[in-house]
Amino acid sequence: MTITTTTPLQPTDRTTLRRSKERAATDREVLYDVLRAGMFCHLGVILNGDPVVLPTAYGLDLDQGPDGVIYLHGSVAARSVVAAPEQTICVTVTHTDGLVLARSAFHHSVNYRSAVIFGVPRLVADPDEKLHGLNRIVDHLVPGRSTATRPPSRKELAKTSVLALPLTEASVKTRDGAANDEEQDLGLPYWAGVIPLRVVAGEPVTNPDSDLLVPAHVRTRANLLGAPS
Amino acid sequence: MTITTTTPLQPTDRTTLRRSKERAATDREVLYDVLRAGMFCHLGVILNGDPVVLPTAYGLDLDQGPDGVIYLHGSVAARSVVAAPEQTICVTVTHTDGLVLARSAFHHSVNYRSAVIFGVPRLVADPDEKLHGLNRIVDHLVPGRSTATRPPSRKELAKTSVLALPLTEASVKTRDGAANDEEQDLGLPYWAGVIPLRVVAGEPVTNPDSDLLVPAHVRTRANLLGAPS
Numbered sequence: 001m002t003i004t005t006t007t008p009l010q011p012t013d014r015t016t017l018r019r020s021k022e023r024a025a026t027d028r029e030v031l032y033d034v035l036r037a038g039m040f041c042h043l044g045v046i047l048n049g050d051p052v053v054l055p056t057a058y059g060l061d062l063d064q065g066p067d068g069v070i071y072l073h074g075s076v077a078a079r080s081v082v083a084a085p086e087q088t089i090c091v092t093v094t095h096t097d098g099l100v101l102a103r104s105a106f107h108h109s110v111n112y113r114s115a116v117i118f119g120v121p122r123l124v125a126d127p128d129e130k131l132h133g134l135n136r137i138v139d140h141l142v143p144g145r146s147t148a149t150r151p152p153s154r155k156e157l158a159k160t161s162v163l164a165l166p167l168t169e170a171s172v173k174t175r176d177g178a179a180n181d182e183e184q185d186l187g188l189p190y191w192a193g194v195i196p197l198r199v200v201a202g203e204p205v206t207n208p209d210s211d212l213l214v215p216a217h218v219r220t221r222a223n224l225l226g227a228p229s
Numbered sequence: 230m231t232i233t234t235t236t237p238l239q240p241t242d243r244t245t246l247r248r249s250k251e252r253a254a255t256d257r258e259v260l261y262d263v264l265r266a267g268m269f270c271h272l273g274v275i276l277n278g279d280p281v282v283l284p285t286a287y288g289l290d291l292d293q294g295p296d297g298v299i300y301l302h303g304s305v306a307a308r309s310v311v312a313a314p315e316q317t318i319c320v321t322v323t324h325t326d327g328l329v330l331a332r333s334a335f336h337h338s339v340n341y342r343s344a345v346i347f348g349v350p351r352l353v354a355d356p357d358e359k360l361h362g363l364n365r366i367v368d369h370l371v372p373g374r375s376t377a378t379r380p381p382s383r384k385e386l387a388k389t390s391v392l393a394l395p396l397t398e399a400s401v402k403t404r405d406g407a408a409n410d411e412e413q414d415l416g417l418p419y420w421a422g423v424i425p426l427r428v429v430a431g432e433p434v435t436n437p438d439s440d441l442l443v444p445a446h447v448r449t450r451a452n453l454l455g456a457p458s
Contacts, residue, residue, distance in 0.1 A: 039426075040325055040339070042271035044280035051273035051280045053321040055343055092282040096269055096428075099370050101447065105378045106385040108367055110269070114284055138337055141328050142424070149334045149419050156335040178436045190378050191441045195371070195451050196431035197268075199325075207407045207421040215420045218330065222424050 028067075031172045034115040035060055035070065035093055039141055039199075043072060044090035045080035052076070058091070059136030068167040070117065071124075071133035078161030081123050091117040091165060098197050102179035103190040109175060111194060117170040121163040127154070133162040144217035201225035257296075259401045263344040264289055264299065264322055268370055268428075272301060273319035274309035281305070287320070288365030297396040299346065300353075300362035307390030310352050320346040320394060328424040331408035332417045338404060340423060346399040350392040356383070362391040373446035430454035 041058045044051055054076055062068035070091060081087060098111035124130045134157075135146035152160065179192040201222040204214045270287045273280055283305055291297035299320060310316060327340035353359045363386075364375035381389065408421040430451040433443045 039328075040323070042282050042284075042321060042323070044273045044282035044319075046275065046280050050317040050347065051275050051282075051319045053271050053273035053280075053282050053319045053345065055271075055321065055323040055325070055341065057339065088279040090273075090280045090282045092271060092284065094269070094271070094284040096284070099268075099450075101371060101374065101378075103379055104381070104385070105363060105367055105375065106381045106389070108370075108374075108378070110286060112284065116282065118279065134334060138334055141337075142330060145330065145337075146334065149330075149337070150332055150414055150417055152333070152335045156333070160335070178434075178438075181438075185379055186438055188379055189441070191444045191447060192436040192439045193443070193447070194434045194436075195447065195454075196434065197428055197454070198431065199426055200429050202425035202427065205407075205423045205425065207423075209407075209410075209415055210421045212418070212420045214422070218420060218422070218424065221328075225424075225426070 027172070030174070031115050031167065031170050032060075032062060032068070034095065034113045034172055034174075035167075037095060037113075038093040038115075041070075041072070041091050041093045043074065043077050044092070045077060046084070046087060047080050052080070057137050057141060058093075059133060059138070059140040061132075061136055062167075065166055066168070070165050070167060071136050072121070072163040072165065073134070073137050073160070074163070075161045077121075077163055078123055081121055081163060085123075086120055088118055089121050089163075089165065096197055097176065099195040100175075100179050101191065101193060101195070103181045103185045103188045103192050107179060107181055107185075109179070111176045111196075113172070113174045115170060115172050117165060117167060119165045119169055121165040124162040124164050127157055129164075130157055130160065130162050133164060134160065137162075142217060142221045144220075148215060148217060199225065256401070259342075259403070260344050260396065260399050261289075261291060261297070263324065263342045263401055263403075264396075266324060266342075267322040267344075270299075270301070270320050270322045272303065272306050273321070274306055275313070275316060276309050281309070286366050286370060287322075288362060288367070288369040290361070290365055291396075294395055295397070299394050299396060300365050301350070301392040301394065302363070302366050302389070303392070304390045306350075306392055307352055310350055310392060314352075315349055317347055318350050318392075318394065325426055326405065327426050329404075329408050330420065330422055330424070332410045332414045332419040332421050336408060336410055338408070340405045340425075342401070342403045344399060344401050346394060346396060348394045348398055350394040353391040353393050356386055358393075359386055359389065359391050362393060363389065366391075371446060371450045373449075377444060377446060428454065
């Protein structure tokens with residue numbers, strides 16, 4: 001893994017990894033790479049005293065503020081923020097890159113890249129920033145898409161909730177490579193290795209009510225994700 | 230989607246979906262299908278008053294208790310449970326099946342299957358159940374693997390944390406199919422459709438320190454996930 005150092009992340013008690021410190025890559029570029037490569041996050045909020053974890057889409061604006069911003073789409077999140085405006089939320093983006101099978105059950109593991117971001121989000125109220133955030137979310141999923149759709153009407157914008165969270169307090173953990181067995185287990189008659197995993201796109205499926213050809217930005221996105229061509 | 234009805238899930242205030250009720254499939258078999266098909270979950274706990282969301286592996290024992298049990302591996306979760314034994318946790322398993330591109334930005338969506346489970350977990354202390362739970366986790370990732378490894382030693386078992394959570398309080402949401410546009414947008418010159426997504430396995434990579442052939446259970450798992458053969 002190539003690491004380019006820029007501003008270091010701000011480690012706090014909560015983002016100082018207690019286990020497997022060697023896997024903690026406190027490097028902002030690694031964080032950005034994990035976030036750029038992901039498509040969805042799992043958002044954690046507290047509702048009525050209990051944790052709630054929901055998947056949602058996100059977008060990035062890495063030029064905003066000192067550390068960049070992640071935009072989140074979602075009414076459940078917005079509801080929790082309205083109920084508790086000063087609440088810290090947690091946003092986790094995970095790539096699972098491989099199943100790591102060791103000779104011992106104990107050393108089974110997973111190759112992964114995972115980013116965890118904490119902070120008090122801002123419910124975006126300004127219509128211009130809301131539109132900006134939504135465009136970032138749509139373009140994160142399919143680059144170029146925001147200019148190839150009908151933009152939201154004022155009414156649609158009002159119905160949509162967008163949160164902004166600065167990428168200030170975050171941690172990244174990664175594991176890659178082969179299985180690590182104990183020296184005394186190396187001769188056991190059990191296979192060790194990795195089953196690589198990845199997310200791929202299939203051939204784009206045009207809506208039954210559309211007779212347009214698949215446009216270049218959709219084709220490019222699918223190909224980037226390894227669609228069969 | 231074929232739905233086989235067995236015991237209905239127990240909807241509570243928290244698992245009564247407020248948005249998109251039509252997507253709420255309160256059916257236990259759908260829940261089990263989502264859990265069986267998944268490999269990892271995102272676990273939400275409260276640590277020092279804030280939500281923390283972490284990815285982890287899981288296993289299933291659907292024959293245990295009235296509703297079945299999910300086993301979770303992870304020391305961070307265990308730490309939170311030791312700190313607050315009566316704490317409710319949230320376990321979310323998500324499959325993202327496709328990017329849904331509508332003519333309007335507003336109707337962009339995601340095809341997905343997502344299960345959310347709430348409950349007070351039990352920290353598994355009994356070594357026999359701990360071994361059972363770990364075997365379920367390993368076999369969930371790669372069926373048959375638990376009998377093709379060196380089992381954990383007593384010392385390794387003691388170092389490993391396993392949580393058990395009954396599948397009693399849960400909700401499932403799914404979306405599939407084409408993009409749904411407003412009637413008046415159907416003639417707009419924007420493509421609508423779906424980019425399908427799925428997780429696939431690559432060719433298994435044997436460890437550099439192993440000269441064994443890839444065994445059948447590993448080959449089968451990779452093939453099941455659509456590895457190139």
